[in-house]
Amino acid sequence: MSTAKAVREMLEANPYIRNGLAEGLINFSALARKMTPELEAKLGKKLNGDSLIVAIKRYSDEIEGRAIKKDYLHIFANSQLTLQENMAYVILERTPETTAKIESLLKEADWQIGELRIVVQGAQRIMTLMKNNRIESLVEEAGNRVIEEIKDKALVTVHTPPESRLTYGVIAEIAAVLSKKGITIDLITAHSDLHFLVQESDAEETYHTMREFIRKSKEMLETKNTG
DSSP: OOHHHHHHHHHHTOHHHHHHHHTTOSOHHHHHHHHHHHHHHHHTSOOOHHHHHHHHHHHHHHHTTOOOOHHHHHHHHTOEEEEEEEEEEEEEEOOHHHHHHHHHHHHTOOGGGTOOOEEEEOSSEEEEEEEHHHHHHHHHHHGGGEEEEEEEEEEEEEEOOGGGGGSTTHHHHHHHHHHHTTOOOEEEEETTEEEEEEEGGGHHHHHHHHHHHHHHHHHHHHHHHHO
C-alpha cells in the first residue's frame, strides 16, 4: 500500500480530523507527526515527514468545503445511547410453530426495564434478537428448524432524532468512527434508532467511542452556533 493511500484511509476513518481539514483548522505538520507512529506500524517502514505532509495537503485540497454538515452535528449532538449485554440472535425456518413461539416470548417482555426484542420476518426465515436466556428456550423448542444461532453479543443503540431518517450519510459517519477502532458491527434500524450488534468483548469500547462521538458533536455544534 502506498503512503498516500494509507494516509487517505486513516483520514477517511476519522470524521473529526476530516472535518477540521475541510474547514482549514488543522496544522499539516502537527497532524503528520501524530499520524506517523500508526502509519509506520501499518506500512512496516519508516516514513518521511515531508511526504506525509504532501499527502495530507492533497487530501485536504480534495475535501475543502466538505465539512460535516451542521444538520449531522445537530443529529449526533442530540442522540442518546443505551447498552444491553447478554444478547443473542437466532435465524429459524419460518413456520407457524416458530412464529407462535416468538410471539409468546414477545408477550413476556419486561418493558419496564427496557428489555429489547427485535424480530425480522422474511418469506421463508425469521430472525429474532433477544436476551440469551430467552433465546435458549426458543432454540430448544425449534429443534432442527434452527438455521443459525449466535450468542454472547451486546447491543449498543444510538437513539437519534427523527430527522435522521431523512438525512443522508448519518449511518456512514458512525460506521466510520467504529471502523477506525476495529469494531465489527451488524446494523439493525428501527425508525430513528440505530442498533449496533457487537461482540461482548467490544461492548465497552463501542459505548465509550459513541459517547465521545456525541460529546464532541455537542462541542462542535456549540462552536458553530457561537462562531
